[in-house]
Amino acid sequence: MSQSSQRIAPLEPPYAPEIAAHFDRIMRGAPPLMLFRVIAGSARAWEKFTAGSLLDRGPLSLREREIVIDRTCARTGCEYEWGVHVAMFAEAARLTEEEVRATVTGAADAACWSPAEQALIAAVDALHERATLSDTEFAGLSAHYGEAQIFEIILLCGFYRTVSYLANGLALPLEEKAVRFPAQT
Structure with a gap:
């Protein structure tokens, strides 16, 4: 799918400081994934997504x-x-x-x-x-x-x-x- 036909536009840099901090924490310095950039465009969706708290290691190997x-x-x-x-x-x-x-x-x-x-x-x-x-x-x-x-x-x-x-x-x-x-x- 081309960028022009994307269903919901992703955030583009520069990111708000709070969003940039989330991206850095999740991506460890790598550029944020398209998924994260799209979800972060909606404050509520991003809050709910990151509140899932499953982006960490947890009790499984x-x-x-x-x-x-x-x-x-x-x-x-x-x-x-x-x-x-x-x-x-x-x-x-x-x-x-x-x-x-x-x-x-x-x-x-x-x-x-x-x-x-x-x-x-x-x-x-x-x-x-x-x-x-x-x-x-x-x-x-x-x-x-x-x-x-x-x-x-x-x-x-x-x-x-x-x-x-x-x-x-x-x-x-x-x-x-x-x-x-x-x-x-």
């Missing part, structure tokens, strides 16, 4: 967190956010190319995942498909994750589903350095 985020974004068809996360975090999360591809094209029980990661992906898929977890799915998560981690998993799924709605609904152009969805085989 980086790898677990990124599996949840990548799978949620893949299931919602949000190439924008999936591509940003893969580009920025896949290496640090020690996700292999096969695992990255599996977040988009693989089943929850794909052999590349550990049993704990299979339970994690099954939970993401269930929440995406039915907005709930069966007793079996919850027991699968509970076998590997504590209560604080289970809350975080569910919250991340909901938060990144909302992020996906924003990016998809606003037809945000893909970030230049973001990864693209793998070809479906």
